[in-house]
Amino acid sequence: MAFRFPGCRRSRRLSPQSPRAMVVADDAVGAREALAALGLAAGRRAALDAAEARLIETACAAGGSWNAIGAALGMTKQSAAERYQRLRQAKPDATF
Secondary structure, eight states, rough: OOOOOOTTGGGGGGGGGGGGHHHOTTTTTOOOHHHHHHHHHHHHHHHHHHHHHHHHHHHHHTOHHHHHHHHHHOEEEEEEHHHHHHHHHHHHTOOO
């Protein structure tokens, strides 16, 4: 049996643009498919994190302030700086 969010029926009844349609599993989706999708999501997340760190460095090098970086990320300057440090620590061997 596939995991469903409370109150949801089947993903094909949701609008394709709905964020819930992307995560609500249809009955035909089993553990193997869900685990494969999780693996893909983790890979995409790592790539996005690396890209975000590079963009932050580019913005800083071009004179961007932490206030501006935080605003672009939808957070405070302190949160943006802390996030950047976490991104750097996640891949210490990576060249951002």
